[in-house]
Amino acid sequence: MSTIPSKFHSFIFKDSKGKDFNFADLKDKVVLIVNVASKCGFTPQYKGLEELYKKYKDEGLVILGFPCNQFGSQEPGTEEEIVSFCSMNYGVTFPIMEKSDVNGEKENEVYKYIKVEKPGLMGLKRIKWNFEKFLVDKNGKVVERYASTTKPSSIDSKIKELLASN
Structure with missing residues (x-):
């Protein structure tokens, strides 16, 4: 185990x-972070995410859904x-976070951090669309x-x- 505290574990x-x-509270847990939306072609992935959560939550998996309305206004609702x-x-029984931005001036601190830690293809940090996923170790x-x-x-294996x- 790492003795250096991770910045990831300092967020609230x-x-x-x-x-x-x-x-x-996520120390020693595996975390899957997903920017989610209710009116997207990928919305049925909620089913697969919930299946993973039920399968592994007792072993230490936490899935965090971050609703975001930045992609085609596909998450217009209230929390x-x-x-x-x-x-x-x-x-869905896994935690859903407060609706927030994952790109741009008002992007939330969690996404600001995870995008720097694991940029996409060609070093691009920007989230391209709903249901992009980040896997974080213990x-x-x-x-x-x-x-x-x-x-x-x-992602199961x-x-x-x-x-x-x-």
Whole structure:
């Protein structure tokens, strides 16, 4: 285990109910961060994300959904509407964060950090679309970045590997 604290674990972000979500509580957990939207062609990925969460949450996986309305205005609802939609349509039980920007001047601090830690192709940091995914190991290191087209099920083996590691 790393003895140097990760900046990742120093974040505090609001959840969908406006309560502080302390990233220090994610120490020794594997975290999958996803910018989500309710009216996107990739929205059915909620089902696969929830399947991963149910499969591995007792082993230490946490999935954090970050609703964002920056891509085609595909997340227009309030936090309450978003959580209700996710629960009713996909049975989502993993934490949904407060709606925020993942690019630009008002981009949230979590995304600012993870994009620098794991840039995309050709070093580009910008999030291209909804349902881009970042996988963070138990020490708070961003180890993988996945495109929107990556199905949650295809990340299963990497999650399992990270959960088994010290």
